[in-house]
Amino acid sequence: MSRAPRRIRGAAPPAAPRGPRLPAPVATSARGWRSVTRSRTRRRTRPALEIGGPRRIGRRLQRQTGEVRRAQAPCARACAPRSSIGTFRPANRRRRRIAARSMRHNLLRCGAMKVLFCGTGWLPVVDAIERAVRARVPAGVHIAVRDPNADLIDQLRDVHVILPSNCRIDRAAIGAPADLRLIQQPAAGYDGIDLAAAAERGVPVCNAPGCNADSVAEAALLLILALARRLRPAQRAFAERAIGVPAGVELRGKTLGIVGLGRSGSALARIAGAIGMRVLAVRSSSTAAEFDRLLRESDVISLHCPLTRETRGLIDADALARVKPGALLVNCARGPIVDRDAVEAALADGRLGGLGLDTYWSEPWDPLDPLYARDDVVTLPHVAGSTAETFARTADLVADNIARVLRGEAPLHRVA
Known part of the structure; x- marks a missing residue:
């Protein structure tokens, strides 16, 4: 007569032989997912992320289209050149209210921020800058183009932002405005700006690298x-x-x-x-x-x-x-x-x-x-550098820096 095997203390009792498997009850969520196997299914179908590569989308849309939507990876914004980063968008309402309040305060303090484009060419970029500024600042920024037949110093008296372009901005020009906030070159080269004079006055000088x-x-x-x-x-x-x-x-x-x-x-x-x-x-x-x-x-x-x-x-x-x-x-x-x-x-x-x-x-x-x-x-x-794409990128960068100055923030791409 054979003896039954001794049970080891702490061990689970032997499992009974399984009978025929029945289909498990399926619970369907409002989105149509099978809730019992949702996490397992989503984990199995998740593709790898690449910079600018395919990104997982909803399974229902995948089944309908048979395709994977292409989109930028989450870090693409951080990896993008500075000039391609878009408008300032605070992450929450409180920060947005603070930024708007700071901008309104600066506009009230200086009346209307006046910007002077000093170049003798590339006028389409001025129109692009005006459109970009209007998209970022509700009102209160006036952009003018220098009159080449009038004295430059007189035109700079009440200016807050100088856009030099191909105009020479020397010590006298930098010292002319009573409340100069920014010298923003709407191009990459800044060899025509007196950087030492700007540094002595504490005025930031910025350029627009890489736009063209x-x-x-x-x-x-x-x-x-x-x-x-x-x-x-x-x-x-x-x-x-x-x-x-x-x-x-x-x-x-x-x-x-x-x-x-x-x-x-x-x-x-x-x-x-x-x-x-x-x-x-x-x-x-x-x-x-x-x-x-x-x-x-x-x-x-x-x-x-x-x-x-x-x-x-x-x-x-x-x-x-x-x-x-x-x-x-x-x-x-x-x-x-x-x-x-x-x-x-x-x-x-x-x-x-x-x-x-x-x-x-x-x-x-x-x-x-x-x-x-x-x-x-x-x-x-x-x-x-005179293309519509260059002007659009330059305008975005210049408008971003004007908005940053109005908010009391440091401008980007500072060279002096």
């Missing part, structure tokens, strides 16, 4: 293509009904040297790589040997560096003597980076194969200048 990077890169490519395919002789050949001339050169396989690997320089590097060009680049931290290599090996040299004491006259006779014969030079940065006498001599003796310009030694330029009439020179009227 893609536009400038595309304009540089336009000039490179115009020189490589000999646009001006081709236009003359068209007028003369000459077919199939002149012959140009391809860019694929050529070497592009980029001086200044900032945002526009980096954007051009991406474009050049996509069309098969080899890219060399130098920045402010590069060595003299690296710059020398760029000059000697590049078929095309494109300038994207800021105008500073170090870069003024950077492309001089010595630099041009080291370039590859027939190389093309494009300047979408600042005119004085290139020594004019040296570049004219290099064009005359064939050392340079072409010159593309969007910025000049003095503006406005003389359209009758013999240099600009050469077949190997292509010119643009300082429009590298």
Whole structure:
């Protein structure tokens, strides 16, 4: 007679053999989920998140469409460039009320905030700034455009925000307003602003970095293509009904040297790589040997560096003597980076194969200048950054900083 197995203390009693399984009762929520298996089902179907990649949506919508909605990951806003971040939106009502109260207080204290755009061009950006400011500030901000025929100092007397653009803002201009709150450059370059005078007065100086990077890169490519395919002789050949001339050169396989690997320089590097060009680049931290290599090996040299004491006259006779014969030079940065006498001599003796310009030694330029009439020179009227997209991004950044000043907050992208 066999003995039953001894039961171990603390162990669960042996389970009875299972019979046939019956379907479990199903409870359905208001949304149509099976509440018994909801968490398990959702956990199993959750895809991984990537920056800008697919994100899980409701299962009902997935079943209906058979697709996964594409959306930015939660951290995309934090990873976005500063200039692309939208309007100020406090997280709760209390913070919103405090911000609005601070803005109203500042507007009442200064009457109406007056903004003066001092530039002599790029007027479409003023309209974009006005629209962006109205979207952020209910009322009380007046934006005016400088009258070039009137004295600048007199126009600055009651201004709170200066938008310099291509106007020189010196010590006298900074000292003219009685209640100057901000100098906001609606562009990346700020070489025309007296930073020392602004610092002495305690006025923040801000710029708009990166807003025109893609536009400038595309304009540089336009000039490179115009020189490589000999646009001006081709236009003359068209007028003369000459077919199939002149012959140009391809860019694929050529070497592009980029001086200044900032945002526009980096954007051009991406474009050049996509069309098969080899890219060399130098920045402010590069060595003299690296710059020398760029000059000697590049078929095309494109300038994207800021105008500073170090870069003024950077492309001089010595630099041009080291370039590859027939190389093309494009300047979408600042005119004085290139020594004019040296570049004219290099064009005359064939050392340079072409010159593309969007910025000049003095503006406005003389359209009758013999240099600009050469077949190997292509010119643009300082429009590298003049696109609707650039103006919209710039307007958002400028309007955000004006709103921040009204709220008593520190402006973004401060350079001094």
